[in-house]
Amino acid sequence: MHDRKMKKYIYNVTVLLFSLFLILIGYITYLQSFESPNLANNPLNRRAMEMEKHIQRGMILDCNGEKIAYSKKNEQGTFSRIYPLRDITASISGYVGEKIGNVGIEGYANTDLVGMNSPLARFGPLKQLFNKDRGNNVKLTIDTNIQKVAYDALGNQKGAIVILNAKTGAVLAMVSKPSFDPNTIDQHWDQLRSDSSSPLLNRASQGLYPPGSILKTMIADAALKENVTTTKEIFYCPGFLKIDDTYTLYESDNEVHGKINLQEALNESCNVTFATLALRLGEAKLADTFDRFGFRKTFDNEIDEPQIPLPEFKKLSDGEIAQVGIGQSTVLVTPLRMALLASAFINHGTIMKPYLIDEILSPDGFVLKKTVTEKWLEATTAQSADTIESFMKSVVKQGTATRAAVSGIDVAGKTGTAENSSGDSHAWFIGSATLPSQDIAFAIIVENGDFGGLAAAPIAKRIITNIVHTEEVTQ
Amino acid sequence: MVWIISQPLFLKIMMISMRQKLILIPNLILLFGTIILELKKYPVFDFTSLPWIGAVIFLSFVIDNLLRKYRSSADLYLFPLVMFFLSIGLIMIDRLKPSLFIPQLRWALCGMATFMAVLYLAKQIALLKNYQYIIGLCSLLCLCSTLFFGTDIGGNRNWILLGPFSVQPSEFAKIMIIIFLAAYLTDHKNVLALPSNKFLLLRLPPLRFIAPLVVIWGMAVLMFVIQHDLGSALLFFGIAILMTYMATGNKSYVFLALIFFGLSSTISYFLFSHVRVRIAIWLHPWTDPTGQAYQIVQSLFAFGSGGILGSGFSSGYPFLIPEVHTDFIFSAIAEEFGLVGSIFLILGYLTLFYRGINIALHCKNEMNMLLASGLAASLALQVFIILAGVTKLLPLTGITLPFISYGGSSMVSSFIIIGLLFALSTKENNNA
Numbered sequence: 018m019h020d021r022k023m024k025k026y027i028y029n030v031t032v033l034l035f036s037l038f039l040i041l042i043g044y045i046t047y048l049q050s051f052e053s054p055n056l057a058n059n060p061l062n063r064r065a066m067e068m069e070k071h072i073q074r075g076m077i078l079d080c081n082g083e084k085i086a087y088s089k090k091n092e093q094g095t096f097s098r099i100y101p102l103r104d105i106t107a108s109i110s111g112y113v114g115e116k117i118g119n120v121g122i123e124g125y126a127n128t129d130l131v132g133m134n135s136p137l138a139r140f141g142p143l144k145q146l147f148n149k150d151r152g153n154n155v156k157l158t159i160d161t162n163i164q165k166v167a168y169d170a171l172g173n174q175k176g177a178i179v180i181l182n183a184k185t186g187a188v189l190a191m192v193s194k195p196s197f198d199p200n201t202i203d204q205h206w207d208q209l210r211s212d213s214s215s216p217l218l219n220r221a222s223q224g225l226y227p228p229g230s231i232l233k234t235m236i237a238d239a240a241l242k243e244n245v246t247t248t249k250e251i252f253y254c255p256g257f258l259k260i261d262d263t264y265t266l267y268e269s270d271n272e273v274h275g276k277i278n279l280q281e282a283l284n285e286s287c288n289v290t291f292a293t294l295a296l297r298l299g300e301a302k303l304a305d306t307f308d309r310f311g312f313r314k315t316f317d318n319e320i321d322e323p324q325i326p327l328p329e330f331k332k333l334s335d336g337e338i339a340q341v342g343i344g345q346s347t348v349l350v351t352p353l354r355m356a357l358l359a360s361a362f363i364n365h366g367t368i369m370k371p372y373l374i375d376e377i378l379s380p381d382g383f384v385l386k387k388t389v390t391e392k393w394l395e396a397t398t399a400q401s402a403d404t405i406e407s408f409m410k411s412v413v414k415q416g417t418a419t420r421a422a423v424s425g426i427d428v429a430g431k432t433g434t435a436e437n438s439s440g441d442s443h444a445w446f447i448g449s450a451t452l453p454s455q456d457i458a459f460a461i462i463v464e465n466g467d468f469g470g471l472a473a474a475p476i477a478k479r480i481i482t483n484i485v486h487t488e489e490v491t492q
Numbered sequence: 493m494v495w496i497i498s499q500p501l502f503l504k505i506m507m508i509s510m511r512q513k514l515i516l517i518p519n520l521i522l523l524f525g526t527i528i529l530e531l532k533k534y535p536v537f538d539f540t541s542l543p544w545i546g547a548v549i550f551l552s553f554v555i556d557n558l559l560r561k562y563r564s565s566a567d568l569y570l571f572p573l574v575m576f577f578l579s580i581g582l583i584m585i586d587r588l589k590p591s592l593f594i595p596q597l598r599w600a601l602c603g604m605a606t607f608m609a610v611l612y613l614a615k616q617i618a619l620l621k622n623y624q625y626i627i628g629l630c631s632l633l634c635l636c637s638t639l640f641f642g643t644d645i646g647g648n649r650n651w652i653l654l655g656p657f658s659v660q661p662s663e664f665a666k667i668m669i670i671i672f673l674a675a676y677l678t679d680h681k682n683v684l685a686l687p688s689n690k691f692l693l694l695r696l697p698p699l700r701f702i703a704p705l706v707v708i709w710g711m712a713v714l715m716f717v718i719q720h721d722l723g724s725a726l727l728f729f730g731i732a733i734l735m736t737y738m739a740t741g742n743k744s745y746v747f748l749a750l751i752f753f754g755l756s757s758t759i760s761y762f763l764f765s766h767v768r769v770r771i772a773i774w775l776h777p778w779t780d781p782t783g784q785a786y787q788i789v790q791s792l793f794a795f796g797s798g799g800i801l802g803s804g805f806s807s808g809y810p811f812l813i814p815e816v817h818t819d820f821i822f823s824a825i826a827e828e829f830g831l832v833g834s835i836f837l838i839l840g841y842l843t844l845f846y847r848g849i850n851i852a853l854h855c856k857n858e859m860n861m862l863l864a865s866g867l868a869a870s871l872a873l874q875v876f877i878i879l880a881g882v883t884k885l886l887p888l889t890g891i892t893l894p895f896i897s898y899g900g901s902s903m904v905s906s907f908i909i910i911g912l913l914f915a916l917s918t919k920e921n922n923n924a
Contacts, residue, residue, distance in 0.1 A: 020861075024853055026741045027865045030734050031849050034872045038842055041876060042835055044885050048795040049831035056796020061781055061789065064797050064809045 068131070074098065075130040075152035077110050077122055079161040080187075080375060086110045086123065086199075098123075102161060104196035105168045108219040109159055109373065112199035117206055121219070122373065125319045126155045129377050129386075153385060156376040158187035166483040167192045170476045175464040176443075177220035177352040180480070183360040183449060183458040185390040186369030188320075191353075193220040222322050225349040226462055229435030230286045230469070231447045232344030234405055235358055236294055237283055239306040241401045245297040248404065251276050254289040264336040266292050266343075269434070283408045284416030286432065288343045295342025296335060303341055304330035310358055311368060311394045312350075319373050322351065345436060352460040355447045360458030361394075362409060363429065363449035366402035368394040409448060413474075418446060421474035423481045427451040430477065432469030441465040446473035450481050454488055515556040518575035519549045525583025525805065529590075532806055541586070544597035548582070551604050559914075563611070567851055567917040571607075573844050574895060574910050578603075580825070580837065581896035587806050588824055589817040592898050599900040603907035610911025617915060621859055624675035628704065631668035634661040635711050639718055662715070662724045663892075663905035667912075669708060670731060670870055674863035676704060677739035681858075684740045702745075708732045709749065713756045720766055723877055723889030729753060730873045735866045774887035787814050791882050794820075794827040795834075802830025817898045819890050823882050838879070841894075845872040851917040864916045867909045 048056070056062065073096055077086040085106045088096040098113045100106065111121015119127050132152035167178045167190045178192040197209050197216040209217055218224060240246045254274035258266045266288060268274070274287045282290035295303060304327075307313070312325050328337070328347045340346035353371065361368045370393035377386040396402075409429035412418045417432045430448025437443055444466030449458040459477060466472030526545060530537055552575050559571055578600055586593040620627065638661050643651045651658045677684070683701050709729060716725035733749045736742075760767045769784060777785035777792075790813040798808065810816045810824035817824075826834040848868025855861040871894055878893050880886040892902035894909075 020858065022741055023738060023858060023861060026738045027849060027852055027861070030738055030865070030869055031845075034845065034869060034876070035842065037876050038838060038872070041879055041883070041885060042838055045795070045826070045834055045838070045879075045883055046831060048792065048883060049798055049826065049834065050800055053796045053799045056793050057799065059793065059796075062793040062797065063812055064793070067809045067812070 070095065071150065072131050073151045074113070075132065075154040075380070077126075077130075078154055078156045078378075079159045079164075080157065080189075081160065081162075082156075083161045085157065085159070085161065098200075100199045102165075103198045103200060105165055105192075106159070106161065107196045107199045108193035108221060109157065109164075109191050110199060112202045114202055114206070117203070121321070122155060122157065122319060125321070126374060126377070129153045129155055151380040153380065154378040155374055156378055157373050158182070158185075158189065158375045159191065159373065160189045162487055163480070163484055164190040164192065166190075166487075167480050168194075170479040170483075171461075171463070174466060174472075175214065175220075176462045176466065177224055178459065178461050178476070178480070179221045179353045179356040180457055180459045181356050181360055181369075181371060183364045183456040184369065186360075186371045186393065187375065187390070188353075188371055188373050189457065191219070191221040191373075193218070193224070219321065220352065220462075222320055222351055222353045224351060224462075225323060225326065226352070226443055226445075226464075227435040227437050228344040228348060228350045228355060229433035229443070229445055230288075230344055231355055231358075231431045231433035231445045231460075232348065232350075233283060233286065233291045233342075234362065234409060234431050234447075235306060235310055236291050236298075236342050237279060237408065238362075238397050238401050238405050239298055239302065239309075240279070240294040241404060242397055243298060243302050245302075246279060246294060248279050251278055252282060252287070252290040252293065254282075254287050256289070258289045258292050258339065260292075260296070260335050260339055266336070266339050280408045280411060283431065284412050286417055291342040292339035293342075295338050298342075300330040300333050300338060303338065309394070310361065310396045312354070314394070316371060316393075318370070320353070320371055322353070325350065325354065344433060352462050354460075355445070355462075356458050356460035357393075359409075359430075359447040359449050359460060361396040362402045362406040363451070363456050363458055364402070365399040366395060366397040367392055368396050406449070413448070417470040418448070418474045420470060421446060421448065421477040421481075423450070423478055423485070426481060426485060428477070428481060430474065432474055434467065434469050439465065441467050444469040444472035446470075446477050448477060450477075452481070452485060452488070457484075512560065514569070514572035515552055515575060518572060518579035519552060521576070522549065522579040522582055525579070526586055529583070529586050529806060538590075541594050541597060544594055544601070548597055548600050548604075551601060555604060555608060558608075563914070563918050565918055566914055567847055570844075570847055570910060570914050570917070573840065573847070574907075576840060577837075577844075577895035581821070581893075581898075583805070584821055584824060584896065585817055585898050587828075588810060588821070589898065592817065595900075596898055596903075599903040602900065603895075603903040606904050607907040607911040607914075610908055611915055614911075614915030614918070617860070617863075617912070618857075620671050621675045621678075624672050624679070627668045628672035628676070631665040631672060632707070632711065634665035634668065635715065637661055639714060657900065660899070660901035662721070662728075663901040664908075666724075666727065666731070666870060667867075667905055667908055669728065670735070670866040671863065672704075673708075673732065673735045673739075674859050674866055677735060678859040678862055681739050684736070684742065684745075705732055705736060705745070705749075706752075709752055713760070717760050717764060717767070721890060722770065722887060723874075723881065723891030726877050726886075726889060727870065727874055727891060730877075731866065731870050734869050734873070735862065738865055738869075739862055770887050774884065777884065787820070788882075788884055788888055790814070791820055791823040792884060794823040795883065798827035798830045798834075800831045802826075802828050802833055804828060818892065819878065819888075819897065820882050821897050822879055822893055825896075838875075841872065841875045845869075848872075848913050851913055855916060860916050864913055867913050871906070871909060 074088040076084055079085055084101055086100050088098055090096055100110060111123040113119050113123050130152045163180060171178055171192055171194050175194055180190040181188055195214050195216045253276055256268045256271055256273035268288050274285050307327055312327055326349050337346050341348060357368050370391040372388050375388055376384050379385055406429050409431055413421050413428045413430045418430045421428055421430050428450045430446055433445030435443045435445060444463040446469050447460040461473045461476050463472045556571055560568060582596060585596045637652055641652055643653050652661055680701055712725040712728040715721045733746055736745045773785045777788050781789040794810055794813055805828050808827040810827050813820045813823055845868050849865060852861050852864035855864055874891060874894060877889055878891050881889040892899055894906040
């Protein structure tokens with residue numbers, strides 16, 4: 018019967034079409050489950066950006082709740098990002114760039130600021146119930162009062178300042194000059210990017226400089242800790258150190274320090290003594306010292322840092338080892354790293370992990386995340402650290418850094434005058450101060466500022482005086 | 493209590509009452525969907541669509557009641573199922589292109605009216621057989637009209653402007669071709685099934701019997717090459733093959749068609765650059781994701797971002813896909829309702845196809861059987877082609893998702909198909 022046959026053929030076609038649909042269902046299942054994360058997170062997928070447009074980005078606040086960045090709704094219903102302190106906090110906040118991407122805290126804490134790190138993000142429509150139209154606020158450790166003081170203190174010079182709370186690692190101020198106005202970054206982007214003075218570089222944590230004599234504090238600590246000298250030993254400085262037939266290291270300005278002990282050598286920043294100590298330590302112990310102070314260890318947090326280029330210690334000649342002892346050679350450091358070095362001495366050998374983000378707050382003010390202060394390194398012994406700290410106090414009292422002295426406040430420090438290829442030496446000053454409210458450690462660099470004692474140390478004095486003054490007024 | 497529930501009679505009563513309430517589901521979807529969208533517009537509400545929504549809901553209840561009263565022997569699941577697609581389509585149009593919501597509501601009303609008109613004229617279905625060649629000719633004219641007077645809308649030149657309306661004649665030609673094939677194939681089944689000529693390895697009947705088929709295939713190729721309408725081309729081609737096979741069971745036609753298809757697509761690949769572009773986009777969308785492959789890549793992003801549960805209705809970003817309210821409406825559904833929603837919808841279409849085949853298998857008359865199965869297969873094929881296109885399983889095609897995509901031609905023609913299927917499911921027609 019024909020009828021029967023046709024039914025069979027219809028059945029076959031049905032099976033064929035059903036199998037086609039089965040393939041389709043399988044393929045859509047693959048797309049929407051296995052392949053889903055790849056497609057959803059593809060950089061060309063603009064959904065995350067579109068979502069952000071409707072969210073009022075959270076604020077970036079300083080430790081007192083002062084606004085560093087906030088969003089304001091325009092008449093058109095879109096948001097614009099406002100940085101009330103403009104160039105003063107630009108190197109910290111970074112910026113929100115429509116085309117150029119988000120940088121700094123704006124970039125690092127983006128998911129917090131747009132409030133998209135909700136644990137419900139993968140729960141489909143359910144997450145809409147908990148959707149917010151405002152992102153979370155990010156509270157920083159920065160104190161804008163100190164930041165402003167430091168920013169002004171550097172004046173029109175190129176350079177950077179880092180101020181830390183030595184006991185917690187909280188970054189109180191981070192100045193980089195020249196700076197830029199993040200409010201108008203999109204308009205001035207091409208100009209800023211090609212500017213030879215690199216205003217977009219956050220010199221405080223990303224600028225790489227030769228440390229010069231400030232590194233002598235670390236060499237002194239290493240020498241004491243490794244027992245290659247004592248505080249009693251008397252060195253003789255004839256003004257030069259002949260290392261081998263081809264290389265002789267001289268004091269700057271051909272000074273002759275004569276007979277001096279370690280403390281006096283640090284006071285006068287005696288090259289001969291520290292070159293001698295470096296040679297006594299040798300490449301292995303020097304490398305070990307750099308490790309102890311964390312030069313090979315990263316922070317793994319919001320602090321953006323380049324890799325610190327250390328010399329290959331094993332391949333160093335004696336001349337180069339002597340150079341390392343006075344902070345020259347090929348060693349390059351960031352101002353932040355030098356502030357951490359100074360913090361080790363005031364903090365009895367311990368370096369706390371530096372951090373910028375203190376809390377993530379919901380728009381209603383609930384603390385969603387709080388950074389726990391963390392011991393980063395046990396850089397040296399308490400005894401050695403205390404000794405170096407006392408030496409550094411004497412540097413301020415009667416050494417090269419007398420211009421940093423503030424009456425009534427314990428200030429410790431070490432100057433540096435780092436030779437470099439870009440012109441005049443960079444002026445360094447690192448150190449610490451015991452303020453009524455907290456112990457601070459700091460690093461100041463003035464690019465091509467020449468003598469650290471003249472160009473950088475007075476800046477420290479200005480900053481400390483101002484902070485103390487403000488604290489007295491507010492109390 | 494348990495005893496009562498387990499009684500077959502009770503179950504039967506439950507089933508009947510459930511079937512009566514089935515029409516509630518699509519109407520609730522429509523109602524809640526539009527309410528959600530209105531609430532999102534807070535504090536500015538727009539009530540202009542309200543009378544139209546009311547009319548659609550009212551008409552759907554009236555039709556459902558009429559059907560149950562006067563066509564109780566027919567397939568009563570068909571109409572609520574179609575209304576389910578329609579309501580999903582309507583709320584998605586409201587979501588994606590609010591300016592087209594009222595026009596689409598109007599098309600929905602037109603569709604439902606057409607459905608009733610088809611039912612009213614259903615007794616005459618048997619008569620169609622007598623006019624098969626006229627119908628066949630009409631379908632050819634329809635298709636040719638676009639070849640000569642076609643207007644380009646959205647890259648497809650398969651539109652005809654009739655005063656204020658733009659019509660897609662291929663939507664109606666499709667139905668006419670199915671009717672023609674059903675009639676022609678039942679008439680010539682025996683000749684076609686018992687081939688006399690041997691051609692290579694294929695056994696074929698005299699050329700004059702397969703001429704209509706070759707004409708349809710040729711038209712399909714022309715549609716693609718001249719109108720860039722790959723979707724309709726595939727659809728016509730597929731319908732012709734499937735119906736010929738269902739009528740004759742002769743696989744030679746399938747082979748012949750595939751050879752024809754292979755040859756013509758290879759030739760057009762080398763002759764026409766737009767064909768090459770289509771294929772290139774299909775094979776390597778990620779080499780130019782922001783250029784020519786933009787649409788399909790955005791569609792894939794929508795599928796991926798939807799994930800398993802979707803972003804929730806009206807919470808996704810389907811606007812990133814250009815022309816999302818027509819060809820890509822399924823991508824928007826997949827994004828907002830997730831894998832769960834997209835599979836539900838596909839299963840819905842499969843159910844519709846299954847009901848269609850079920851109707852075909854219950855037909856007593858061969859032509860009706862072929863007609864019903866042809867209509868059901870055409871719906872399934874159309875859904876498959878567009879879904880495979882937006883997911884990149886096949887090259888992208890520009891055809892509509894029945895009852896869901898925006899468009900009057902598609903809406904009316906899809907309701908005609910459902911009307912015919914419904915008519916074929918009634919006892920009178922089964923016995924005719």
